[in-house]
Amino acid sequence: MLIVNIKGLVQVREPGNHVLAGDAMATLPVLPDAYLAIKDGIIADYGSMSSLLVRHATQTLDATGRFVFPSFVDSHTHLVFAASREEEFVMKIKGATYADIAAKGGGILNSARRLQQMTEDELFERTLTRAHEIVRTGTGAVEIKSGYGLTVRDELKMLRVARRIGRETPLTVKTTFLGAHAVPKDTTQKEYIDLVIHDMIPAVAAEQLADYIDVFCEQGFFTAEETERIVEAGKQHGMCPRIHANQLHRSGGVQVGVKTKAVSVDHLENMGDEEIEALQNSGVMPTALPGAAFFLNLPFPPARQMLQAGLPLAIASDYNPGSAPSGNMPLMISLACIKMKLTPEEAINAATLNTAAALELHTTHGSITRGKVANVFITHPIPSVAHVPYAFGSPVVQDVILNGKTISNP
């Protein structure tokens, strides 16, 4: 396949380990008036139109006036859920907080009740609709968590659905076991943590259903000490940690992430100097979820301060029914620019190369690089790259190509 007359080929990089940190995040390489050649699902070549020699291809797309981007990598979602939660949305409008709703058995426990009653096939169908939706907005690889099952049976059910999304859609899927998302009503904290460690983790590992282990490290959910114990148990079974950290409070989640060598710590709405220092040279990817901060009216992560400290930064959607009911990555990039004061270049780097690194997909995804998976999208005609975050909420993606194949009616 050949894409020709590309107005700008975005995020062109030579092969190599590209985690971008600090000042390096400001540079986004864009090749003007370019072509892109794809063969056997892989990026075969790219260059300036003036250097294009081969003109025969099985399929040629003309991208005049349009940009080609590498597909977004969304490194944090809860894509598998049974039902939306508009009633809580209205409660929040009227003044209830996320914590108030959770304390009344709403929130995660509300989602768990509904998911427990749903068959695996029905859950798959509902998730499939959302998978198609994120493909249409430019996502090519996605992390999917469990955490609305809260029983052995239902956590396994969620992870099987997530794995099936990886098999039956063109999305690249990584899965995360988040049994420690909330404690069910009729169980003590200790009983539930024992269930997570002694029953759930071995059962998940036996079916190889999870690449990662996650814990909601937060007041009223799981303490830093409990988080450490749970993720260490996961590590024993080959699951690398990634942590819900510092969403509502300075929970110690960041420090546990660093201590346990997590691949990422996500949320980070409540950060202090100590957390930023702890992350320096840690190898842990700090990940902002601007959709969740926006939806819950929380402070946004101190992105500029983090970049000034030389940290890398990733941006993901957190698509879930309670705190971020959108998996629209172009919108997340807009929010990152508008609310976190990232430049368009920084935000796009954060949602492509750095999220690929956060999912350990940096050798195959996240940039236009020879030899990487041909996951790209072609924009509508737009004047500039910065137009993507500028025109917030406007459709960005016109054509989607995943694994080298055009997705019809994206």
Ligand SMILES: N=CN[C@@H](CCC(=O)O)C(=O)O
């Ligand atoms: N904070 C924890 N988990 C999700 C929200 C879960 C829910 O409210 O259903 C999040 O990342 O925001």
Ligand SMILES: [Zn+2]
């Ligand atoms: Zn989350």
